[in-house]
Amino acid sequence: MLINTDGLVRARGIRYATAARFAKPEPVAWDGVRDATRRGPACPQPPSALASVVGSSVDGLSFDEHCQVLSVTAPADAAGLPVMVWFHGGAYVTGSGESTKYDASLLASEGVVVVSVSYRLGVFGYLRDNLGLLDQLAALRWVRDTIAEFGGDPANVTAFGQSAGADSVYALMLTDTEDLFHRAILQSAPLGTRGPDRPAMAEALRELVSADASTPVDEVLAAQQAAIADVGPRFSQSGGMPFAPELGETGLAAAASRVELLVGHTADDGSPYVPGPEYWEMVTELIFAGPARQLAEDWTAAGGQAATYNFKWRAEGAPLGACHCMELPFVFDPDAWLGAGMLAGQKPDPDLARTMRGLWAGFARNGMDALPSRSLEFGG
Template structure:
């Protein structure tokens, strides 16, 4: 356990274990608060490394990557809990990344939990195993977070990119009231097209991986299949691995989860070569899906607010691109040198405003927001 600057940190706490292609088996917590970061799921290099840097630098890799980290005020008691699900297109990243250091966010009076889960072929080739990992982590929070001063009856799930898409899926499948508010940041909801089920079937038939396949060969098979299958199923092929959901009915989720959903102004810019195209991708994959979800949530009598993040470094070639809001929520030291920042620092005033609003929403929901339509920067 680490205690520094009035905060308690526990790294790499194991919430479950699983053999390859097996469902997670929950692990009872023994009260230990380790200080070493846990492993990341085996993965290929990130397609956005030039933009955001190496999100798994310094981490080990292991298929048994069901770990979480907790950051909490040392004197915490009954504080709201924020559970973070990282992005990376369901194929890269880790909740143990130094990029998700949550000291500044926790200092807003919340307990922050960062979750790692299985990715790619290990998590989504069969049976939504990565999603089951995430549900198991939320149950760990329910059962154990009081030991860190968190309130299990006031939990917010939040995530960015594939992590935001994870929160969307979790809202629909959670029947245990494991969380009560949700923040979806740049969730690629536009990839949830009718073609996704067909594409998933095509991936499963083209990837020959079993329990005896080496990790290296499994990742090579994953890469080859994505290269072959993904382009055949636009726009779903932009994120080939993801939870496969049954017919979506928002009614139950909207009745129990307060929702904040939004995107960056130029989310699509890293994926296409011209401004004309990046505006189209932003709308198709990110902005349009966020607006549609907000409308549907309200129509289902749910409480919902939206946001747009517009801040961009001066002369930044990709504008307010995908991931740009992350250095404003998490400690900026982990983002130094990220290409998207063009050598500049996040605006500290705006960063403080965002962290305060995110923590306020976790504490008091819609009552903490100054508007149901928020704008940051720009």
């Protein structure tokens, strides 16, 4: 069953794949009618380390390892519209695409079909075999095969994500050999954590975590947290995000030839992760801003098209400035973010929010031609 209100169709909790623990995902197909009025489950997870900054992203959701679900938001009269596929952040250990914080109603009202994806996290998704990444690829295949039924154009798909979700899009660009998406928006991708020590750290995680198909979920999560606490200090460059897709030789040139790229960061992305403002700029530059600029340069050098952005808006009196996640209320429903510590009791600027949603949707529709500049700034 679909929900049709305010001229939009919403389908929640659609299962795109299934998998046993530590097994590769298998696509799910069905005949007949399924209930699509309720949000699907989130992957089992610990509390978010950024809860004081952004609030909880999993309030009201159930938890289940079988979390390969997605939700679709589309104009009721959609036909051949651009598709935007959202991958949530959370350091690959927390979050869910089913979160109310990613309500895409306002974005879909810009004339796009939005798909929000949930995938396996932490030990369940990234201890070995890139299972979470395989979940995401399965979701993109579902979009290719099914989205036309919701009025989306499978030949015009933009993958976009924030934080670990943006890192996911980066990994997907370099591993997709099926032309599953055609444009990409990377919001605050922590590409600086992809240091040379990541392979050794991944191996250390596998040595530390002992879990099989019968290990209770709470024991898996306890082992995960203990492993993170162990490897973080030992692998300083990558230890800030221990669980992530493992990438071999990158196919950047091939990806650049087929994907238009918009990549950027917030002005104070690093502020939630360090003890004082004197370190904000250094961490922001090392982990977020510098790698974003470098990726855009490499993309262009490889023959692709790339643009960058810097999000500078900050709430008056906000303790962490234009911090990590600050742009999210400007892309999704701002009311869902009210009360987040980063907003210091204020509402996002509605005019800037309309501008951002319009540019994001315009980029999904027409790529670089929709952008007023190859170097964008928002707020500040």
